Amino acid sequence: MTYENDAGLLAPGRAGSPAEAATGDAAFLQAMLDAEAALTRAQVACGLAPAAAGRAVTAAADASRFDVRDLALRARAAGNPVVPLVTDLVAAVEPDARPYVHRGAGSQDVLDTAAMLVSARALAELLDDLARAADAVARLALAHRNTPMAGRTLTQHAVPITFGLKAAGWRALILDARDRLSAVRESLPVQLGGAAGTLAAFDALAPREDDDTAPDRHGPGMALVQAFASELGLAEPLLPWHSLRTPVADLAGALAFTAGALGKPAADVLILSRTEIGEVTEGHGGDSSTMPHKANPVRATLIAAAARRAPGLAATLYGSLAAGDERPAGAWHAEWEPLRELLGLVGGAAHEAAELAGGLRVVPYAMRENLQLTDGLIVSERLAAVFAARIGRERAREVLVNAAVRARAETTDLADVLTDVLDEEPELAGLDLGELTEPARYTGYAGPLTDRALDRG
Numbered sequence: 344m345t346y347e348n349d350a351g352l353l354a355p356g357r358a359g360s361p362a363e364a365a366t367g368d369a370a371f372l373q374a375m376l377d378a379e380a381a382l383t384r385a386q387v388a389c390g391l392a393p394a395a396a397g398r399a400v401t402a403a404a405d406a407s408r409f410d411v412r413d414l415a416l417r418a419r420a421a422g423n424p425v426v427p428l429v430t431d432l433v434a435a436v437e438p439d440a441r442p443y444v445h446r447g448a449g450s451q452d453v454l455d456t457a458a459m460l461v462s463a464r465a466l467a468e469l470l471d472d473l474a475r476a477a478d479a480v481a482r483l484a485l486a487h488r489n490t491p492m493a494g495r496t497l498t499q500h501a502v503p504i505t506f507g508l509k510a511a512g513w514r515a516l517i518l519d520a521r522d523r524l525s526a527v528r529e530s531l532p533v534q535l536g537g538a539a540g541t542l543a544a545f546d547a548l549a550p551r552e553d554d555d556t557a558p559d560r561h562g563p564g565m566a567l568v569q570a571f572a573s574e575l576g577l578a579e580p581l582l583p584w585h586s587l588r589t590p591v592a593d594l595a596g597a598l599a600f601t602a603g604a605l606g607k608p609a610a611d612v613l614i615l616s617r618t619e620i621g622e623v624t625e626g627h628g629g630d631s632s633t634m635p636h637k638a639n640p641v642r643a644t645l646i647a648a649a650a651r652r653a654p655g656l657a658a659t660l661y662g663s664l665a666a667g668d669e670r671p672a673g674a675w676h677a678e679w680e681p682l683r684e685l686l687g688l689v690g691g692a693a694h695e696a697a698e699l700a701g702g703l704r705v706v707p708y709a710m711r712e713n714l715q716l717t718d719g720l721i722v723s724e725r726l727a728a729v730f731a732a733r734i735g736r737e738r739a740r741e742v743l744v745n746a747a748v749r750a751r752a753e754t755t756d757l758a759d760v761l762t763d764v765l766d767e768e769p770e771l772a773g774l775d776l777g778e779l780t781e782p783a784r785y786t787g788y789a790g791p792l793t794d795r796a797l798d799r800g
Contacts, residue, residue: 354691356645361468362690366461366683368411374457374464375428376404381574382453382535383443388570389563391548392443399440403432422676425450447537447544451585451670455534458682459577462594465686466528470521472693473601477517479700480608481797484510488793491783492622492710493721495614500721503714503782505789506622506705509611511796516604517696518799523597532590533572536583539669542568586666591678595660598689599653605689605696606650612643612699621709626702642699649692656685711783718750719757719780726761726779733770742768756780 351358364370383400386392409431417427429445436444445453488507493500537544542564549563572579584590615622625640659681666674714721723743730739746764750757758780765771778784 354687356649356695357687357691360687360691360694361472362465362687362694365465365468365690366687368415369406370464371457371461371683372409372411372414372424372428373404373406374460375425375453376406376409376432377460377575378453378456378533379429379432379445380404382445382448382571383440385567385570385574386443386446388574389567391545391563391567392446396440396443399436400432400444403435408435421450423450423454425453429453447548448535449538449585449670451675452534452536454679455584455675456571456575456577458679459531459533459590460575461683462686463528463531463577465690466524469601469686469690469693470524470528472690472697473517473521473524475697476605476693476700477514477521479697479703480510480514480517483700483703483705484508484514484793484797487705487707488790489786490705490707490710491714491786493713493716493782500717502724503721503786505786505793506707506710507793508786508789508796511793513608513611513700515796515799516607520597520601520604523600527593527597530578530590530593532578532580532584533568533575534580534584535568535571536585540583540585542583585670585675586668588660588664588666588674588678591660591682592664594682595657595685598685599657602650602653602689602692605646605692608696609643609646609650609699612703613640613647616640616643620713622706622713624704624706625699626704642695646692646695646699649688653685653688656681656688660685714782717757718755720747720750721782722780722785723747723757725785729774729779730771734768 351363357363380397380401380403383392384397387394387397409428414424414427414431418424421427425445433441433444484507486507487510488505490506491503492506492509494502494504536542545564545567546562569579580590612623612625614620616624624638625642660678663671663674663678727736727739727743730742733739734742742764746757746760750760753760758776761776761780765774765776
């Protein structure tokens with residue numbers, strides 16, 4: 344299923360992904376119907392409706408029986424799609440069950456609950472893709488634990504690192520995203536409060552022995568919320584959250600974080616796959632319409648695009664926290680499209696990330712060649728520490744700066760220049776320049792750090 348009137352032509356990041364099916368119009372329609380059916384079944388469980396009504400509404404709650412486009416057009420009159428949907432659902436059940444359709448609930452109860460259902464279902468797919476991405480990256484980190492490459496800071500070569508350490512960092516971010524999304528998914532709540540969050544209608548509908556008895560925390564309305572949550576596998580909220588939008592804001596934050604967490608490896612792949620660097624490739628890259636030699640890093644590109652768009656969508660959802668009254672005008676309505684788009688965008692990015700990590704090709708020989716681009720300058724930090732121990736920090740810095748300037752001017756290896764320097768500095772005699780200027784021998788604790796990162800489950 345895809346978005347109604349939207350085949351994903353301008354959204355290749357989500358087109359064909361599990362997230363697209365999980366967040367399309369048909370998915371939202373089915374979630375609203377699931378909420379309506381669950382509400383009737385919950386009332387049955389609480390003694391507020393006959394069992395036959397629960398069976399009838401559940402049988403009728405099939406999205407294929409309803410016209411999504413017609414509902415969308417009719418939604419303009421009421422400002423939300425629940426109103427026309429309830430009309431059609433009432434008509435779809437036999438007369439005896441009709442009084443129990445949407446009984447006591449408000450439109451926001453159904454739409455908010457549907458949004459949480461859609462989110463829970465989309466997050467299940469997204470978490471599966473994150474797990475696949477994390478596993479693939481872990482394999483890369485293990486295979487290249489000791490593969491040296493240039494570390495880069497502010498676009499320049501800094502000191503040697505290993506590709507294993509870089510990949511372990513990618514995995515750490517993916518697992519951070521997994522943990523945040525898992526926690527949010529477990530906390531996604533149903534919405535049930537009635538007209539203004541008091542559950543008054545459900546208490547009024549309950550049979551009473553004493554009409555003067557005030558409802559308490561064990562009354563039918565309170566029990567109904569628990570039964571409703573149980574029917575749908577969602578959390579029971581402490582309060583109706585019609586204008587307390589914490590669940591949506593938490594979801595927005597976790598999704599935006601995930602987009603950024605996936606954007607980091609994508610950004611690295613885009614840099615490292617440049618022709619002049621060539622340290623990784625996407626495997627089967629994307630074609631160019633005019634240049635047959637190209638294999639573009641399209642998966643990384645789509646993930647990077649998602650990482651740029653997600654914060655703006657999340658900002659809209661955060662902005663809706665400022666929701667007035669007991670049920671807000673505008674703030675709630677502003678959430679619907681950004682939430683769905685954010686779920687689809689990040690879900691698509693996670694799917695691409697799993698494919699990217701699984702097919703990424705590492706090019707160790709290019710990494711070795713690039714380590715030599717500065718003719719030994721990449722290990723100047725190591726030389727500075729060793730020299731400082733013998734001739735002091737200031738003198739060591741002076742010697743190395745002069746040597747580096749000379750090496751660049753003469754386009755020669757730093758070790759060759761330093762051979763002359765050692766003859767002039769008796770305190771430096773006996774140092775093995777071949778050892779000290781070998782980049783692969785100066786990766787610090789990259790290996791043990793990679794091991795520690797990979798121990799995280």
